[in-house]
Amino acid sequence: MVLAAGIGTSPARAAPATLSPQEADMILQVARAGAVYPAAFPAFGEEGPAVRRATAARLAARLTELDAPRLELARQGARSLVSAGLLNTGRPRLLAGIARQASATQAAAPELVAVVALAVATVSAHFDPASDAAASVWLNALRNLPAPDSRFSPLTTRRPR
Numbered sequence: 001m002v003l004a005a006g007i008g009t010s011p012a013r014a015a016p017a018t019l020s021p022q023e024a025d026m027i028l029q030v031a032r033a034g035a036v037y038p039a040a041f042p043a044f045g046e047e048g049p050a051v052r053r054a055t056a057a058r059l060a061a062r063l064t065e066l067d068a069p070r071l072e073l074a075r076q077g078a079r080s081l082v083s084a085g086l087l088n089t090g091r092p093r094l095l096a097g098i099a100r101q102a103s104a105t106q107a108a109a110p111e112l113v114a115v116v117a118l119a120v121a122t123v124s125a126h127f128d129p130a131s132d133a134a135a136s137v138w139l140n141a142l143r144n145l146p147a148p149d150s151r152f153s154p155l156t157t158r159r160p161r
Contacts, residue, residue, distance in 0.1 A: 019063070023078040026087050028054050030098070031119035033091050034138060038145075044126040053123045062121045062129045070130050074118045077111030095142060102139045113139065 019027070031054035035041045041050035063071065081087070086097040098116075102108040113135045120138070121129035 019059075019075060019078070022082050022087060023075055024056060024059060026078040026081050027074065027115055027119055027122070028056065028059060029087065029094060030081070030115055031059070031122045033094050033098075034116065034119055035123045037091065037095060038141065041123055044124055046125060050123040054119075055122075059118070059122045062118060065121075065129050066118070067130070070114060073111050073114035077109070077113075077115035080109075080111055081115065095145075098139070099142045099145065102143045108136070108139045108143070 032051050035050035035054055043050070046053065066074070080101065081097065084097050084101065086094050089097070098112070101112050113132050116135035116139055117127070117132055118129045120134045121127045127134050
């Protein structure tokens with residue numbers, strides 16, 4: 001499946017915005033993880049749990065709000081996560097991989113921030129997919145969590161005995 005939508009506010013300026021199947025799946029995987037971790041994402045007046053709002057249709061709708069450079073950043077970020085072997089992995093491995101990428105430099109790479117911003121906007125209409133604010137907060141929190149292989153990790157649901 002190639003996810004496509006128009007970019008721009010007028011038909012004359014609209015250009016097709018596409019994500020490859022892997023890019024779309026990666027962004028939706030990030031959206032599902034962020035919808036429940038580190039806590040359930042608030043509803044902000046929307047129906048159902050946020051994880052159920054991580055759909056291809058909602059992602060396609062939010063793509064229409066991105067300009068071409070921002071879309072390209074998100075595509076690059078999704079490809080980077082796929083290249084790191086994070087597509088279709090379990091949540092702990094995905095979160096640890098995102099944390100590693102976010103921690104690689106002083107500030108998270110703009111491509112990673114763009115992926116997370118689009119993921120956040122996919123599960124909540126309350127957020128702008130072109131804004132870094134919510135994505136930066138989530139990534140900064142993720143960067144500061146213990147490593148998934150530590151004795152107690154918030155990436156697991158139970159404490160060691």
